[in-house]
Amino acid sequence: MSETSEVDLVILGGGINGAGVAYQAAQAGLSVALFEKNDFASGTSSKSTKLIHGGIRYLEHFHFSLVFESLRERYRLLQTAPHLVRPLSFLLPCYLGDRNPPWMLKIGLWLYDILAGSHRIAFHQWLTQEQSLQKAPFLKKEGLLGCGVYFDAQVNDARLVLENILGAEEKGAACWNYRAVTQLNKAEDGYHVFYKDEKTGESGVLKARCLLNATGPWANLTAKLLGDDGVVLVRPTRGSHIVVSQVIPGHAVLITTPKDNRIIFVIPWQGFSLVGTTDLDDSTDPDHLVPTEDEIQYLLNEASRVFPGQSWERSKVISAFTGLRPLAFSTGDSASAVSREDRILAEGRLVTIVGGKLTTYRSMAEKALKKIMIILNKKAALPASDRLPGTPNVPMDEFLDTQKKQAAGKYFLAGDQFEYLANLYGQRAWKVLKLLEENPAWAERLHSNRPEILAQVVFAVREEKAVHLDDVLMRRLEIGYSPERWGEAAQKAAHCMEAILDWPKSRTKEEIQRYRHKLFPSPSDETTGVQLDLE
Numbered sequence: 001m002s003e004t005s006e007v008d009l010v011i012l013g014g015g016i017n018g019a020g021v022a023y024q025a026a027q028a029g030l031s032v033a034l035f036e037k038n039d040f041a042s043g044t045s046s047k048s049t050k051l052i053h054g055g056i057r058y059l060e061h062f063h064f065s066l067v068f069e070s071l072r073e074r075y076r077l078l079q080t081a082p083h084l085v086r087p088l089s090f091l092l093p094c095y096l097g098d099r100n101p102p103w104m105l106k107i108g109l110w111l112y113d114i115l116a117g118s119h120r121i122a123f124h125q126w127l128t129q130e131q132s133l134q135k136a137p138f139l140k141k142e143g144l145l146g147c148g149v150y151f152d153a154q155v156n157d158a159r160l161v162l163e164n165i166l167g168a169e170e171k172g173a174a175c176w177n178y179r180a181v182t183q184l185n186k187a188e189d190g191y192h193v194f195y196k197d198e199k200t201g202e203s204g205v206l207k208a209r210c211l212l213n214a215t216g217p218w219a220n221l222t223a224k225l226l227g228d229d230g231v232v233l234v235r236p237t238r239g240s241h242i243v244v245s246q247v248i249p250g251h252a253v254l255i256t257t258p259k260d261n262r263i264i265f266v267i268p269w270q271g272f273s274l275v276g277t278t279d280l281d282d283s284t285d286p287d288h289l290v291p292t293e294d295e296i297q298y299l300l301n302e303a304s305r306v307f308p309g310q311s312w313e314r315s316k317v318i319s320a321f322t323g324l325r326p327l328a329f330s331t332g333d334s335a336s337a338v339s340r341e342d343r344i345l346a347e348g349r350l351v352t353i354v355g356g357k358l359t360t361y362r363s364m365a366e367k368a369l370k371k372i373m374i375i376l377n378k379k380a381a382l383p384a385s386d387r388l389p390g391t392p393n394v395p396m397d398e399f400l401d402t403q404k405k406q407a408a409g410k411y412f413l414a415g416d417q418f419e420y421l422a423n424l425y426g427q428r429a430w431k432v433l434k435l436l437e438e439n440p441a442w443a444e445r446l447h448s449n450r451p452e453i454l455a456q457v458v459f460a461v462r463e464e465k466a467v468h469l470d471d472v473l474m475r476r477l478e479i480g481y482s483p484e485r486w487g488e489a490a491q492k493a494a495h496c497m498e499a500i501l502d503w504p505k506s507r508t509k510e511e512i513q514r515y516r517h518k519l520f521p522s523p524s525d526e527t528t529g530v531q532l533d534l535e
Contacts, residue, residue: 010208018214019164020365026171028381037180047323053152075119083426092148217324241276328355390426
């Protein structure tokens with residue numbers, strides 16, 4: 001869509017909710033413009049626990065409708081985005097003295113299966129101590145009464161957002177990153193949206209017949225921009241994660257903390273383990289978030305309690321990240337007990353979406369679109385397609401089996417590389433590989449220990465709206481939180497972007513410095529031995 005003076009819908013926020021609504025609204029035939037002041041998914045939507053799940057812990061708070069909706073949406077995503085969403089088994093160990101005894105956990109697991117119904121991945125199991133230790137030998141044996149096994153799914157969260165953005169644009173929407181909204185003026189029949197583009201320095205104004213506030217943790221600040229100084233829409237809670245060497249392959253482990261009755265996950269992720277999350281009220285500026293040392297130590301302590309044979313020193317933390325959950329505002333409860341249910345508000349020509357979960361983004365978008373269509377006095381939208389741009393036309397296993405050999409023979413890829421590309425891009429992997437016909441040198445790996453290649457950097461810039469080095473390495477690729485995220489990989493990617501974007505040397509140095517700051521926002525987060533080679 002070309003820039004016009006007036007559109008049906010302007011969306012503020014390029015996280016999962018804004019992207020999901022943009023995709024559905026564009027399919028419904030609306031003219032749509034989405035504004036994101038940073039990169040798509042650069043906030044909460046790339047800093048989640050990487051799960052598509054029903055939320056087994058919500059059963060304890062009797063949030064049955066949320067669990068039911070989440071399990072339904074989990075099933076849909078497993079079917080429609082198999083390159084991004086994959087089943088994962090979870091171990092739920094039970095120890096002597098835990099708040100929830102085995103009989104209670106067994107009831108919860110049965111209820112989880114019942115709520116999933118025909119959408120379940122597989123039936124749960126209950127393992128004895130001996131069976132539990134066979135599956136997870138590093139679990140603490142002392143006091144172990146048994147272990148539940150249930151199933152949920154894992155997701156590449158940033159790419160789920162990106163594919164919704166790309167899908168929206170294929171249907172005619174205009175989605176802009178690094179274009180900040182600077183002023184919002186209410187008009188009789190909509191809003192005047194003033195913006196400034198970071199990339200070009202250009203300023204402009206767009207008329208919106210309907211406005212959607214999907215800014216997540218920034219929703220309260222956006223309300224002030226709209227003149228609603230006293231409105232509190234969200235109660236942000238901070239969730240921090242750490243990445244460590246792999247603790248247990250093939251299974252996630254759910255840990256119940258004895259002190260504060262919270263749940264922490266230890267999840268296999270990119271050959272490492274992702275441990276998280278914390279859950280603390282946080283009213284600080286969402287633009288300047290870093291995990292605290294207390295949070296990092298908290299996660300290390302809780303994981304070491306259940307995996308005492310592993311090394312959990314602070315120096316073993318590969319990386320850490322934090323995000324804010326935009327929970328619908330409430331008072332009284334602890335941060336962990338605040339409902340994860342969504343809240344979609346309509347007032348005049350403004351719709352606001354807060355709360356909810358990554359898992360339920362599609363159904364949240366559907367609810368928001370119904371309100372938008374009423375405001376615009378348009379007929380109810382037909383059900384939107386769940387198909388994302390990268391979704392293969394056949395089941396994922398069949399897609400890999402039939403095309404892996406073809407890719408290896410044509411482009412001389414190592415055995416693991418097409419599988420990696422297919423699991424990241426789906427059927428769009430062939431578009432990445434097509435770049436090698438233009439320049440075979442782009443087949444070079446970013447790091448000898450990693451599968452990423454230079455062609456992906458080119459593709460991110462040309463096809464996926466990447467502007468900065470951190471856009472590529474932290475959100476388009478999967479290298480940003482790995483041990484190889486710095487040094488060789490950063491240098492190669494930066495110099496590749498320099499060549500294709502015609503950056504001056506000074507810009508390349510600035511981009512490397514910017515990326516370094518994104519990785520190590522405070523001195524305590526910088527790993528020992530990082531070499532800062534800016535040449």
